[in-house]
Amino acid sequence: MLRKLIAAGIGVAVALAGLGAAAPAQAGFAAVERDVARVAPGVASAKDPVASISGRLVDAAGEPLRGIEVTAQGVGHGGYGTDRTGKSGAFAIALKRSGTFELWFEGRPPHTTGQRFVTTVKVTVGKGKRAKLGTVRLKHPAxxxxxxxxxxxxxxxxxxxxxxxxxxxxxxxxxxxxxxxxxxxxxxxxxxxxxxxxxxxxxxxxxxxxxxxxxxxxxxxxxxxxxVARPADGGDLRIRLKGAATKVWQVKLTDAKGRVVRVLDSTQIEDLPPGSYTVTGSSGSNQFGAKAKIRAGRTTTVTLSPDGGIVKGVLRAGSKGYPGKVILKKVGSSTRYEARVSDDGSYRIAYVEPGRYRVIGRDASSWTGTKFTIGGYADAYYGGTSLRSSRIITVKKGKTTRLSSLVFR
The missing domain is CATH 2.60.40.1120 (Carboxypeptidase-like, regulatory domain)
Structure with missing residues (x-):
């Protein structure tokens, strides 16, 4: 029988759906449709493009970087575009709207190491215009x-x-x-x-x-x-997707200690070590969760369905420009939900797992990564000046939690 050893690089900075980029569809799951305009490297053409951004990526030695995925995410709006560099390191992203965009860069095997670069670029492009960035030198993460x-x-x-x-x-x-x-x-x-x-x-x-x-x-x-020792005899897991959960991007399997055991690429997993697991499916800002207890020699079936609550509210930016994201962070857990703020400042996060949460408003133009700051313009906190002092809200199954305005001072 064929012996195989397959490596899959995992970047240190990876956070599930936590960076605002479109996650790749996994085999066995339906991808959520996104307003993405792709264009071949060095060619600014797509169906009815409104604007475009182009440039060339090099490493610290000035050598062109091939196979880098460039993502342009709108700041304060829903514009989005992506492209991948060719041999010369060139990219060109066709956009379906103008405005300010933040660009980030991620390497993809086999040409690169699969790690996210820490370099980001903010650029504003007008309607019918092409923003030319020239040569951009990328820096690797710590x-x-x-x-x-x-x-x-x-x-x-x-x-x-x-x-x-x-x-x-x-x-x-x-x-x-x-x-x-x-x-x-x-x-x-x-x-x-x-x-x-x-x-x-x-x-x-x-x-x-x-x-x-x-x-x-x-x-x-x-x-x-x-x-490597032989794992103990395990059990099988079957996952059924129901309703809105059929459009999940990917499913994570987490053990009783909160450690990610698998990022699943199918709805059937065999020979899992016995124990208690949490199955979480992600679709945009929505998440669907279920508990699973695996027993040796038995098959456990779980269903992911939209059984959570809804959180609604308004995020105000004052005179400093429009922030772009609201985050719900579950108390005592790594679980988090995100939603992009609409043009009128409103947001709606659906299918939230019942529980106690803290609410964070984040300015997309002052990105600080996945770690929340203790105060200031980059993050705003619901009912407090820091994450620890912020008000805890309770989300109930099948109920809508309406919050008062969250304001950047």
Missing amino acids: GFGSSSIKLTTTGVYSHEEDRLYVHLKDARGQYVASTALYDDIDKKLSHTFTNVAAGRYRIEVPATGQSVVVNVGKGKTATKSLA
């Missing part, structure tokens, strides 16, 4: 480096239809990359995690509870071997 870690595995047992994941984490416990082991591999196989920074890392196999520490120097390659 954690990117010239070192490598070579992992050799033996004694792996899994099924061809399923995967046994091996995660690489940094000294702070953050995911750096991951690889997936297939089939009943019983010989030595190796995988190399490339472009990591010098430092201390931990290699983990969640399904077996195994881990090993490895240190790597700058520009060096560290080697490590791991005899």
Whole structure:
């Protein structure tokens, strides 16, 4: 039987649906339609384009960057566009509306490492105009480096239809990359995690509870071997999608400790380790969740359906321009929901899991990442001046929670 070892790079800065970019459709799930205009590199033409943005991307040494996905997200409006660079590093995004856009850049294998760059560009383009950015030099995020870690595995047992994941984490416990082991591999196989920074890392196999520490120097390659134990007999999971949940972008499987175990690409998973899991499907700002308890040798079926509550309100920006996003952060959990503010300042977040939440308004033109600031113009808090002091709202199943205005001072 064919022995396979497939690597899937996971960027440190990845946050599910948390950056405003369109998530790729996963096999087995229907993609949500977005107003996206694509155009070939260096050509500003699409069906009825209103404006366009073009440029050329290079690395720190000035070499052109191929295979970079460039996303243009409207600031204070719903404009959106994307393109991917070719051999010369050129891109051209055709847009269906004018205005101010923020551009961010993400590498896609096989030409790049699959990591998001920290470089962002804000540009304003008028109706019928083409904004030419010229050459843009991209900067890698923290954690990117010239070192490598070579992992050799033996004694792996899994099924061809399923995967046994091996995660690489940094000294702070953050995911750096991951690889997936297939089939009943019983010989030595190796995988190399490339472009990591010098430092201390931990290699983990969640399904077996195994881990090993490895240190790597700058520009060096560290080697490590791991005899992977056979996972305990598991159970199967079947996911049914109902109503609005049939348009989810992707589904996450989280264990009892809140760790992401899988990002699913099908509605059927076999041989999961026994235990309690949370199944979460994401569709734009909407999320659909269900609990699943896996037992060895048994099949568990869960249904994702729109059974949450609704949160409505208005976000006011005062005299400083229009902010573009409202975030609900569940108390005591990593669960979060987002919604883009409409032109009249209103927002509506549907299918919110019942529970207690804090409400954050975020200025899309002053992006601060996924970490909330403690105050100031970048973030505004409902009923408080910081996240900790903000008012906690309660969302109930089937009910609409109407909030008073959230204002940037």
